Amino acid sequence: MEGFNNSAKRILNILNKLQNATSSDSAFIAWSKALDTIEQIPKKDPHELQRKLGLLKNELDLLEISMSSTELSKSLYLPYIERIKATVSITNLDSPWTNYVGQLGPDVMLCIMFCSEILPSDPNVKFDELNELLNKIKSFREEISSNNLPLSTNQFVNSQLDIIENAILDFPIKGGIAVKQAFTAGLSDLSDKEDSLVKDEAISVIPKVGTFWKDLKETLKKCRMG
Numbered sequence: 001m002e003g004f005n006n007s008a009k010r011i012l013n014i015l016n017k018l019q020n021a022t023s024s025d026s027a028f029i030a031w032s033k034a035l036d037t038i039e040q041i042p043k044k045d046p047h048e049l050q051r052k053l054g055l056l057k058n059e060l061d062l063l064e065i066s067m068s069s070t071e072l073s074k075s076l077y078l079p080y081i082e083r084i085k086a087t088v089s090i091t092n093l094d095s096p097w098t099n100y101v102g103q104l105g106p107d108v109m110l111c112i113m114f115c116s117e118i119l120p121s122d123p124n125v126k127f128d129e130l131n132e133l134l135n136k137i138k139s140f141r142e143e144i145s146s147n148n149l150p151l152s153t154n155q156f157v158n159s160q161l162d163i164i165e166n167a168i169l170d171f172p173i174k175g176g177i178a179v180k181q182a183f184t185a186g187l188s189d190l191s192d193k194e195d196s197l198v199k200d201e202a203i204s205v206i207p208k209v210g211t212f213w214k215d216l217k218e219t220l221k222k223c224r225m226g
Contacts, residue, residue, distance in 0.1 A: 004127060004175055007063040008116035011084070013172065014056065015109060021097050028093035030101075036172070046093055055173045057088050066119050080111035122176055129219050130168045130179075137161050137212060144205060152196040153205065159189050160209050164216060179220055186213065 003009040014034050021030035028046065031037075035052045060081055067077050083103040090100060141161060149157070167182035 005121040006119040007059050008112050008119055010175055012112045012116055023098055025097045026094050027090055027097050030097040053088050059173055060085050067115055077111055077115055080108045083108055130171055133215050134168050137165055156193045157205055157209055164212055
């Protein structure tokens, strides 16, 4: 089952990825694979993984709240959500994944699949379009890395790109709200930095950043129409 348009579907996608963890994996490796932070593994840097685990915990809380608004008894879903939370809230990421995998049995998967069918759907953003935008941003970063932009302009452009990238990378966990929140963060960042921009140099690069925001907006617009 592939879908991102309600919290249960997003959580189910992640649980399905966890099924690929092996008995030799640590909790760090298993979660890194499932949450697409595998590039952090060589550096053994837990910060990005911990941030995403925090997002997943929030999404589990949202799922619990959403299910409580239905007429179903809490006994049908809450124990299973709590078992997932137990694997998300681990403190020792170096411990073997086998210590936790028993919490995520077929009964948990079936429960979350059940929840995914019951909950209403959000507008469905097309993830492949977001990935295409992510690739464009990566190419643009490489392009401007060789330019001698003034420090203030360079900081502004990269902070704007960071906001868009993080929204796309967080989308599999948070869904469309990650994209919507990016617009607020982007405007706040612009307000903070606009006075320090070197305008003559910024003219050549800032319109390109604007096209990325436009693409992001168009993706949201199409999902509302679709």
